[in-house]
Amino acid sequence: MTNSEKDKTVLVTGGSGFIAVHCILKLLKEGYSVKTTLRSLNRQDEVKQMLKVGGISTFENLSFIQADLSSDKNWNEAVKGCEFVLHVASPTPAIQFTHEDELINPAKDGVVRVLKASRDANVKRVVLTSAFGAVGMGHKNRKTPYTEEDWTNIDSNIHAYQKSKTIAEQTAWEFIKNEGGNLELSAVNPVGVMGPLLGTDYSHSHQMIKQMLEGDIKACPKISSCYIDVRDVADLHLLAMTDPKANGERFLATTGNVLSMLDVAKILKNKLGNEADKVPTKELPNWVLKASALKKPSLKMLVTLLGQYMQASGEKAKKTLNWSPRSNEEAILATAESLLKLGLIKK
Template structure:
């Protein structure tokens, strides 16, 4: 425990989420007072159970408050007395959406609610969890790794989830520039987040590993993606929260090397052997995925990523903040092993 953090309060939004739970663990371990928002306080025990699995034995420095990104209620109370805010909560991809605004408006309105409350409460710095979806989507003919200078192209045919992440982050930067009143902002843009699962609430990126191990994916779509371990995403959030050089900056949380889905399958096969017997060994033609996406809404975001260049650079965080992430392989295997330990994989 770091004594200098004693009494320093941090608000974590979306306290039941995959990244948020791991952030709470690290903050408690480092001696911070943590207040976490939940849309329903009925989930308190579920969150505490995940924290216990992550090694937390005392909850005396943890409290919960009910707050919803789509409502004004309680945000002033949530940030009261906090030095920092980790704004991690965000709407997850909606499969059967009728209009893109179902994802865009909650993300945009939610970030403004949090920033306005933080400004009024004289919070020092907010760290916003954005995404690679706000950096590398909709850009054609790319041949060099994406960096923090890049933005997704809102004029392109983006999936509403990617569009929501981009608009929400742009909204945050615009607010800080025009209305921030001295409030500091840092942004973390994770790629596909892997790593130890602590419960049934985990990143949608982890679903690929689960579906491969269960044999649901018979052949791999030709999609390329960079990965990062959730523990390293947490480290970057805390660096972005406290490091003097992080204010006003955005950081890609990435190991930097893009893998195909078949590469991910090969990593599972190599490391888990018999347990990975159902993991696919071949790729699927793009036209099959696009045709299936017409009838299966859950494939529509995937279909927009087929064959797209996806290399990213994590050099900024490494050089400016001395951040050092684990390898792709370690992150992916940690996901699989934790799912197996929790009995989340159907035999």
């Protein structure tokens, strides 16, 4: 990076989130000034503590601003003076909802809010954190790996959360095409995000590892996924932010290797010794998960993933941006080891 780039300011939205805090960590280590939004400024110390765990000792290049994706307030101030925006925040999905629009509208409105403010402040490029959920859901009889050319079929029987991620990203590309002016956009679409926690804010994928280690999952649902380390997701955000070839492109963040939940359990069993005593060794019949989901709404999204083809290719990011991710095994073990180290596993 040139010295002139080190003077640039980057806004990271939703700075307390798992991916966001790793992006902030990477940016600060590379010499950027960082602004980050929080829904409540009460979480500033929490973010700083996570960054300390990640190796940051000084915070003169970091500032906080209160902003919420559901309100226009402070977004113009947040993007002011920024060369780039990493739009990582997304509205917290409601597990209990009466209509899918409760998830879709906040996601869609939030992305437009950030893009409008960025355009008006002459930001050079926004990198949107989208998801594999916007790429590979609702396709039947799929036999070839998903790529960035694919979009989730929102007319099929998919969970509203996946639909909200898809519509939010499509809304972003429409905005750039019709109203974006000189604003550039790239999107990063991570698969299941693993890797080291810096604090207590963890992703869906971490929840699975936590439940396995605690013995809450007695048998593994027959669900497969590709995985990626959060440090590699952060790396890809920075490459998508600065590389001219990334403008107008979306990039799947994946190693390209698919694992079943039982494969994940085996990695933990093989590498963690006694710490993995409670990790399951069998698969769960599909009917058991479906019956459980009738009583427990939080399992409904899992049911939609049963038997789904989930292979996704990371070749575009590797070839276009020279991105080189860690292995699935390294990412999964880093997750487990950080959960243990931070004392987040109930014994």
